[in-house]
Amino acid sequence: MADTMQFDLVSPERSLVSVPVREVRLPGTEGDLTAMPGHAPSIVTLRPGLVTVVDASGTATEFAVTGGFAEIAGDSVSLLAERGHPRAEITQEVYNEMLADAHRRKRAVDEREDVGHDAITAAAKLLADMQALGTHIGLDPDQATVPD
Structure with a gap:
């Protein structure tokens, strides 16, 4: 199994990030969850909250989203946010x-x-x-x- 997976976060305004990651923590409407390489395929509805992305070196980066959807595949997570910003921009x-x-x-x-x-x-x-x-x-x- 690979150590990383591809993560893409886009909002209607712009593409926020496209990077390989070790994990993605998502604020799901049915509860928070962490996606890692090899995760079972899922589609997750998001609530307002912070998406935390951990890169291959272990550095965490946060993005604030107002909702949206995330598609989790074994080797990628694609997140379409209603509205999203890097935490530093909020x-x-x-x-x-x-x-x-x-x-x-x-x-x-x-x-x-x-x-x-x-x-x-x-x-x-x-x-x-x-x-x-x-x-x-x-x-x-x-x-x-x-x-x-």
């Missing part, structure tokens, strides 16, 4: 934009009369996960302007 201003978008999505669901309980719960969870992401990386969720 300023309070960038985080405020991400959190404001989560607030807008929750409000849109709350205002619709034809949505079920599951959609309302999912929107609330998305918002809570975004708030937790900010707190985890040392940013203040209370500084974000809630859109009208």
Whole structure:
């Protein structure tokens, strides 16, 4: 079995990284998981959180994502993020934009009369996960302007 696998992380705005890695830690909606070379093929739905990539030398790099999907194959992980940034780029201003978008999505669901309980719960969870992401990386969720 190989010691590394290919990892690609893309968002609609740009390709963030394409490197060989030893492991990728993913914030899955059904729980966090670590993919390593030889992992069983899977498709994982992601929640807002940090993706940690460990390269062949053992150096870890983090990326903040707002959600998306990861396809895990035995020799690769391809991640399509709704929105993604290297951890070092997440300023309070960038985080405020991400959190404001989560607030807008929750409000849109709350205002619709034809949505079920599951959609309302999912929107609330998305918002809570975004708030937790900010707190985890040392940013203040209370500084974000809630859109009208």
